[in-house]
Amino acid sequence: MNVIDLLGLDFMHRALLAALFTGLAAPAIGTFLVQKRLALLGDGIGHIAVTGVALGLLTGTSPTWTAVIVAIIGAVVIEVIREQGHTNGDVALALLFYGGLAGGVLITGLDGQGASSLQSYLFGSVTSISANDVWFTLALAVVILVVTLGLLPQLFSVASDPEFAKAAGMRVRAYNILVAVLAAVTVTVAMRTVGLLLVSALMVVPVATSQQLARSFRTTLTGAMGVGVVAAVGGLLLSAALSVHATVAPGPTIVLLALTMFASTWPLGVWLRHRRRLRAPFPAVPPLDEASHSHEMTPEDHAHIHGHDCGHPAVRHGDHVDYVHDGHRHAPHGEHYDEH
Amino acid sequence: MLNERGAAVVEARDVTVAIGGRPVLRANDLTVHEGEFLALMGANGSGKSTLVRALTGLRPLTSGSVSLFGTTLSDFHEHQRIGFVPQRATATGGVPASVREVVASGRLTRRKVLRPMNRADRRAIADALDVVGLADRAGDGISTLSGGQQQRVLIARALAGEPELFFLDEPTAGVDLPNQQALADALRTLSERGATVVLVAHELGPLASLVDRAVVLRDGRVDYDGPPLSEEAVHTHHHESAASHDHAPHVASPLDSLEGGR
Numbered sequence: 001m002n003v004i005d006l007l008g009l010d011f012m013h014r015a016l017l018a019a020l021f022t023g024l025a026a027p028a029i030g031t032f033l034v035q036k037r038l039a040l041l042g043d044g045i046g047h048i049a050v051t052g053v054a055l056g057l058l059t060g061t062s063p064t065w066t067a068v069i070v071a072i073i074g075a076v077v078i079e080v081i082r083e084q085g086h087t088n089g090d091v092a093l094a095l096l097f098y099g100g101l102a103g104g105v106l107i108t109g110l111d112g113q114g115a116s117s118l119q120s121y122l123f124g125s126v127t128s129i130s131a132n133d134v135w136f137t138l139a140l141a142v143v144i145l146v147v148t149l150g151l152l153p154q155l156f157s158v159a160s161d162p163e164f165a166k167a168a169g170m171r172v173r174a175y176n177i178l179v180a181v182l183a184a185v186t187v188t189v190a191m192r193t194v195g196l197l198l199v200s201a202l203m204v205v206p207v208a209t210s211q212q213l214a215r216s217f218r219t220t221l222t223g224a225m226g227v228g229v230v231a232a233v234g235g236l237l238l239s240a241a242l243s244v245h246a247t248v249a250p251g252p253t254i255v256l257l258a259l260t261m262f263a264s265t266w267p268l269g270v271w272l273r274h275r276r277r278l279r280a281p282f283p284a285v286p287p288l289d290e291a292s293h294s295h296e297m298t299p300e301d302h303a304h305i306h307g308h309d310c311g312h313p314a315v316r317h318g319d320h321v322d323y324v325h326d327g328h329r330h331a332p333h334g335e336h337y338d339e340h
Numbered sequence: 341m342l343n344e345r346g347a348a349v350v351e352a353r354d355v356t357v358a359i360g361g362r363p364v365l366r367a368n369d370l371t372v373h374e375g376e377f378l379a380l381m382g383a384n385g386s387g388k389s390t391l392v393r394a395l396t397g398l399r400p401l402t403s404g405s406v407s408l409f410g411t412t413l414s415d416f417h418e419h420q421r422i423g424f425v426p427q428r429a430t431a432t433g434g435v436p437a438s439v440r441e442v443v444a445s446g447r448l449t450r451r452k453v454l455r456p457m458n459r460a461d462r463r464a465i466a467d468a469l470d471v472v473g474l475a476d477r478a479g480d481g482i483s484t485l486s487g488g489q490q491q492r493v494l495i496a497r498a499l500a501g502e503p504e505l506f507f508l509d510e511p512t513a514g515v516d517l518p519n520q521q522a523l524a525d526a527l528r529t530l531s532e533r534g535a536t537v538v539l540v541a542h543e544l545g546p547l548a549s550l551v552d553r554a555v556v557l558r559d560g561r562v563d564y565d566g567p568p569l570s571e572e573a574v575h576t577h578h579h580e581s582a583a584s585h586d587h588a589p590h591v592a593s594p595l596d597s598l599e600g601g602r
Contacts, residue, residue: 031435034434034435035433035434035435035437036433036434037433037434039434150454151453151454153444153445153448153451154448154453156437156441156445157445157448159433160433160437160442160445161426161433161445163398163424163426164424164426164445164446164494164497165445165448166397166398167396167397167398167419167422167424167426167507168419168424168446168448168449168501169417169419169420169449170448207435211435211436214436215436215438215479215480215481216436216437216438216440216441216479216481217435217436217437217438217441218441220435220436276484280484283486283516283518284518
């Protein structure tokens with residue numbers, strides 16, 4: 001069976017839909033987490049959700065629903081701990097993460113199934129999801145997208161400067177809890193695609209990729225969603241294509257593809273930032289004493305003529321341009337250049 | 341800059357604030373009138389930043405009361421009338437943001453949720469950028485700006501909501517002289533438009549000519565309230581002891597709340 005045949009199969013259609021919506025929703029909420037410097041929050045919620053999945057397996061109810069509920073409770077607890085600002089809040093969070101993971105493994109053991117039944121939730125099993133699961137993923141992804149894009153100005157303000165937002169009369173706590181709950185929902189949505197242990201990657205790596213090139217929050221967010229879709233759908237197709245030859249799991253392929261995209265944009269970002277720094281205008285600092293301000297010329301033998309395409313960066317300096325030449329700043333002045 | 345003495349816009353009575361059980365402000369009264377340009381001065385740790393945070397509702401009072409525009413703080417909901425400019429440390433986050441986006445977030449006090457920006461919003465944002473002289477940098481990432489320019493962006497953000505009353509927390513701290521001058525020009529424009537300004541400052545520098553009333557705090561109490569003092573007077577007025585509050589950012593765990601600072 002080749003890839004084209006594979007694409008004609010129902011389970012592949014479902015997997016592609018799930019991947020598409022996960023790829024859109026996870027980076028959307030991930031951007032706010034990165035902005036709040038909480039990039040690992042998704043990972044923490046993922047660990048807590050393991051307990052939810054295990055509870056679902058034990059009680060025979062849908063593991064997805066129990067995971068949603070436990071993840072939301074965990075996310076709200078994390079947000080409350082964060083807001084209370086205990087000196088060692090990160091330690092408290094770590095305790096919660098490991099408690100969630102250990103609880104999940106223990107409960108699965110009680111069920112007599114061992115940790116192997118957790119496998120598909122820990123590492124994802126996008127090709128085995130049912131039609132119901134697809135609808136569920138779709139609905140949650142739409143909710144996440146509507147809320148994050150609709151409340152973008154408010155969420156941006158709260159995430160970037162909670163103090164200012166509070167002084168401006170915004171309900172900072174409500175918005176923070178909303179983001180935490182949405183992150184929890186995203187984790188459970190992405191659980192079937194990339195798995196709980198890799199879920200944070202799909203929330204964070206596209207954002208890291210996108211911010212290499214973006215200058216504004218809005219472009220970072222939309223860029224991250226684009227990267228997320230390419231990684232999720234592309235990773236799924238890639239793993240399908242490769243699975244003809246070997247067992248290639250979609251979850252890790254998606255994450256590795258996202259990381260590859262980051263690795264390829266990173267040098268470009270470094271170069272762009274370097275260039276921007278070179279071109280940043282020099283401050284126009286008035287001399288302390290106008291009379292004693294020396295007029296220093298470049299040596300007589302400065303034969304080179306600076307121009308638009310001479311290769312030396314032209315940097316704005318007050319009302320004129322300085323050319324950066326071997327660590328000197330040469331400003332055109334009549335027939336010669338001044339040292340600035 | 342002496343404006344006519346108008347109605348009281350800030351009325352603080354018996355304001356006492358304790359942080360972690362330690363009283364930082366003790367029974368202070370302060371009334372600010374419409375159109376005034378007031379500088380809250382004092383040494384590090386004298387409580388001047390805490391007082392401004394208490395006035396904006398960021399720091400709960402242990403006892404006493406604060407009214408803005410005649411309404412007690414707990415019932416005050418006209419947040420579009422006040423503009424808060426925090427210290428610069430908070431200007432950048434983990435994701436790039438453009439200058440325009442940061443300034444636009446100050447307009448949220450006047451925008452309804454889930455509604456796009458209208459023409460008045462856009463004009464207010466453009467005007468705010470103009471006043472601080474950064475209109476040409478609107479599309480640039482905030483992290484590419486110098487410290488002083490970032491501080492001007494934060495002023496533009498407060499300005500975008502078109503408030504009548506400004507609170508600024510040490511806008512000139514760590515800002516180079518040309519930027520201090522640009523800041524002073526922006527604040528002069530505000531003051532001339534009739535805004536009331538309450539400014540926390542350690543040193544006034546180019547702002548000195550704008551100030552028409554100085555309040556000096558010393559060890560959590562208002563020690564002087566009157567016409568602006570010369571720099572030396574502020575610093576010799578209170579006999580500063582060696583044990584002062586460290587103004588450097590606190591080293592805290594990543595999840596520490598904002599309460600940990602200052």
